[in-house]
Amino acid sequence: MRRCKESEQAEQNQKHDQTDQGLAKAWAGIKNVDRHAASIGHGENGAYHRPALAKPPGTCDDRCRGRHSSAGGSGPITRTNLLLPDTPPFMSDLIGSVANLTGYRDRDLIDSTFVSVLGDWLDPMRLNLYRCVGDGSDLRLLLQAGMAKGQGMVAADPSWTPLEALPQLSSRPQFEQAFAQDEPLLDLPLRDDDGPWLNLFAVWAGPRRFGIIELVSEQPLLPVQLRLVTGLLRIYRNQITLLDYSERDSLTGLLNRKTFDEQFLKCIEPTKDDWPLSWWLGVIDIDHFKRVNDNFGHLIGDEVLLLVARLLRSAFRQSEQLYRFGGEEFIVLLRAEHEGEAMLAFEFFREQLAGFKFPQVGTVTASVGFTRVRAMDNASSAVDRGDRAVYYAKNHGRNQVHSHEALLRSEELLEVDNCGEIELF
Numbered sequence: 001m002r003r004c005k006e007s008e009q010a011e012q013n014q015k016h017d018q019t020d021q022g023l024a025k026a027w028a029g030i031k032n033v034d035r036h037a038a039s040i041g042h043g044e045n046g047a048y049h050r051p052a053l054a055k056p057p058g059t060c061d062d063r064c065r066g067r068h069s070s071a072g073g074s075g076p077i078t079r080t081n082l083l084l085p086d087t088p089p090f091m092s093d094l095i096g097s098v099a100n101l102t103g104y105r106d107r108d109l110i111d112s113t114f115v116s117v118l119g120d121w122l123d124p125m126r127l128n129l130y131r132c133v134g135d136g137s138d139l140r141l142l143l144q145a146g147m148a149k150g151q152g153m154v155a156a157d158p159s160w161t162p163l164e165a166l167p168q169l170s171s172r173p174q175f176e177q178a179f180a181q182d183e184p185l186l187d188l189p190l191r192d193d194d195g196p197w198l199n200l201f202a203v204w205a206g207p208r209r210f211g212i213i214e215l216v217s218e219q220p221l222l223p224v225q226l227r228l229v230t231g232l233l234r235i236y237r238n239q240i241t242l243l244d245y246s247e248r249d250s251l252t253g254l255l256n257r258k259t260f261d262e263q264f265l266k267c268i269e270p271t272k273d274d275w276p277l278s279w280w281l282g283v284i285d286i287d288h289f290k291r292v293n294d295n296f297g298h299l300i301g302d303e304v305l306l307l308v309a310r311l312l313r314s315a316f317r318q319s320e321q322l323y324r325f326g327g328e329e330f331i332v333l334l335r336a337e338h339e340g341e342a343m344l345a346f347e348f349f350r351e352q353l354a355g356f357k358f359p360q361v362g363t364v365t366a367s368v369g370f371t372r373v374r375a376m377d378n379a380s381s382a383v384d385r386g387d388r389a390v391y392y393a394k395n396h397g398r399n400q401v402h403s404h405e406a407l408l409r410s411e412e413l414l415e416v417d418n419c420g421e422i423e424l425f
Contacts, residue, residue: 094121098232102239108144108156110243114236115145116153118215122225125149125196126216129203132169132179135314140166141175144211160277160335163317178202179212184230187220195219201233205240249324251302252309260323260331264379267333280342282332282370283386284312284349287398289328292361304358308366311356315349331383332370339372339403346370346401354399367393371404388413 097117104110111129119127128146132139143157157166169176178185178200188198197220203211215221215229247259255263267279286292286308293301305328312322312330321333332349336342346368354365369389373382385404392407393400407413 097121098235101232101235104239105243105246107240107243110236110239111145112153112156114232115147118229118232119147121228122215122217122221123149124215124217126214128214129211130175130214131211132209133166134163138163139169139179141169141172141212142166160317174198174200175212175214179209186226190216197221199229201229203233203237203240205237205244208244252305252324254309254312254330255321255323257323257325260321260325260333261379263321263333264377264382267373268375268377277335277337279373280334280336280339280370281373281382281386282334282342282346282368283325283383283390284330284332284346284366284368285390285394286328287365287367287394292364296360300360304361304364307356307358308353308364311352312349315352316345320345325383331386333373339405342370342372343401343403350399350401365399367398368401369393369404370401384416388416 097113097120101110101113101117104113115127115129118124124147126146126148129144130141131144133142134140140163142159142161143154145156146154148154169179174185174188179202181202184202185198185200188200190196190198195218197217199215199217199221201213201215202209203213213233221229247255249256267281286304289301289304292304305324308330309322309324312332316322316332316334320335323331323333325331332346334342334345336345350366350368354363356364358364367390369386369392371382371385371389389402389404389407392412393402404413408415
């Protein structure tokens with residue numbers, strides 16, 4: 001029995017020694033964070049001083065861990081009465097910032113929080129997070145979130161900004177180089193050898209490379225600062241990867257129905273950038289898709305869905321939101337000044353689809369119905385109006401695009417007030 005107790009005590013001592021080594025490494029890793037030096041105790045010339053451990057009465061200098069009894073009591077000194085230094089305040093702040101970053105499920109909030117956290121800890125002259133949008137041969141830089149020294153957070157580019165109004169990735173060779181490689185471009189002088197210094201980091205989620213971080217600093221990044229950036233960037237990438245997994249349809253890669261229900265509410269929230277644009281919702285239903293599955297099999301049917309999704313991406317601008325709603329039904333949310341502009345967008349897609357030759361299947365068409373998103377809409381009421389326009393197209397020859405509002409004006413359809421309905425699943 002005595003040997004068992006001695007063995008347990010030796011094992012505990014070994015674990016405690018390992019813990020102390022980990023603490024020492026942690027303290028050593030953060031001792032060069034200059035901006036928080038005062039909170040953790042720095043002496044002259046930046047010398048770091050670890051706060052002294054408070055010793056309980058009777059503790060030996062070599063921290064004998066129970067090999068002697070305490071001077072004024074009975075029994076060995078245990079881990080519970082060995083006082084350790086408090087967590088540095090700035091470390092608690094950093095952990096809290098990371099917790100906030102990983103707690104969001106909204107992409108815009110994640111982007112702005114990530115930039116805010118980096119800016120708070122690095123105090124850069126300029127910090128921008130760009131998303132690379134558009135065609136692969138003509139990628140453009142869309143500002144997702146940014147901040148500047150003395151100004152705080154700066155306004156991001158609206159998602160519906162025309163591609164031609166955005167700067168080309170190819171017009172900035174250093175950005176293009178950073179986007180194409182895994183390793184960051186560091187300490188690039190912007191003016192002369194005295195700085196400021198440009199640092200560029202590619203951003204990706206899983207296999208999808210989608211953005212660039214631009215960080216301009218007054219001095220070259222210290223190793224501890226670079227570790228902070230790369231560590232937070234890994235957390236950000238992981239968060240975006242998880243978000244993509246939960247938001248996107250596993251077959252087509254388009255946004256899924258769950259995401260549509262969440263994002264639709266943003267469309268009816270007025271913003272200062274709304275006028276003169278309005279949101280329009282289009283429902284796209286592939287004609288005779290059941291015949292494709294019955295005649296060619298479900299694998300070919302899945303291939304048709306994949307190619308339809310690819311045509312959707314090429315036909316609509318990057319600012320349009322594309323969803324697979326279920327089966328062979330897709331939804332598009334786009335912004336347009338008026339009904340005629342929305343009609344042109346959906347008609348363009350219909351023509352692209354009808355003119356595409358699908359392997360083995362040949363020609364595939366779709367019926368499209370669209371409607372203007374109203375201020376008091378919920379998701380189900382707007383989709384219902386689009387569906388009614390789709391049913392009209394199906395019953396009048398298919399391979400057509402119809403506006404719900406135009407059908408109301410021509411009295412082909414009657415208004416149905418279902419804005420107050422609640423959809424139960």
